[in-house]
Amino acid sequence: MTRSFIRPARLAALGVFALAGLIFWVSFNTAQGTNIRSDDSMLRLSDLIQERSRKNAELDSSSAAVRRQVDALAQRDDGTTKEQKRQLGSLEKGAGLRKVKGSGLTVTLDDAPTNATAKVPGLPDPQPNDLVIHQQDLQAVVNALWKGGAKGIKVMDQRLITTSAVRCVGNTLILQGRVYSPPYTVTAVGDTGKLNEALEKSPAIRNYQEYVDAYGLGWKVDEEKAMTLPGYSGTVDLQHAKPLR
Structure with missing residues (x-):
């Protein structure tokens, strides 16, 4: 009966080639046809961070305006006295909200x-x-x-x-x-x-x-x-x- 087998050295070589192929594929998929070693990709990342930061600033400004409107409506008819409002204002000032x-x-x-x-x-x-x-x-x-x-x-x-x-x-x-x-x-x-x-x-x-x-x-x-x-x-x-x- 004929028995076929793969020698350990040949099996190891096949494993190395398979791993190398996987690394090349991952690198290509990450680069998407660009040079991942160039400074251009880092510049694009920096631009993305700055753009996200700018959007965060816009969202902060928008949410702050809505929050002021909600606070004004909540305080208009909440039944608090002038003294309570004065105390609230003092606390907000101390907390850095004013x-x-x-x-x-x-x-x-x-x-x-x-x-x-x-x-x-x-x-x-x-x-x-x-x-x-x-x-x-x-x-x-x-x-x-x-x-x-x-x-x-x-x-x-x-x-x-x-x-x-x-x-x-x-x-x-x-x-x-x-x-x-x-x-x-x-x-x-x-x-x-x-x-x-x-x-x-x-x-x-x-x-x-x-x-x-x-x-x-x-x-x-x-x-x-x-x-x-x-x-x-x-x-x-x-x-x-x-x-x-």
Whole structure:
């Protein structure tokens, strides 16, 4: 009786060819006839992110307008007294849902030039991470301004509330569903003397300013006698909460 069989070496070779064919097919299907190694695909991805961010901004504006109409209708005949409405207004202001006016300042942070070199003799040449704004840099400014008694803070064009998270991915800022690129601005309403003092006393900001002096990161503080911060207009629903004991 004749017995047919495949040698292990030949079976392994067939497996390798099959795997290679699968990889080529997946690569072709992903590329769809384009060069997946080119910068064009990355540019299209960046454009898509910016477009989605712009649409999110439009939706935020539209939903905020509808929310104001609903709130106005709900408060018109809800039976609350003037004192209760006053208390509600005070709570909304404290929560960042109402606009706030007063003196204040704006802090601007920016990446250093990509071809930056050490500005101080003896320092090593900068690494890529030394030339960009990081999440902790923005957080340090926001925390210092709160510590300085800010009545309200806005990052870029969005008001911060207690549930706001300042997060960076790569060299972009993601804030409440929208994407921003540097330069970044942080604006606070409050006593400018106390706000400046809080910035100067922050160890994290002093560390950041060492890189400003060494490699040219951007740092600018502008004071204004009168400014207005908009109220937060997004959702305030909490997904998770724990009672404070």
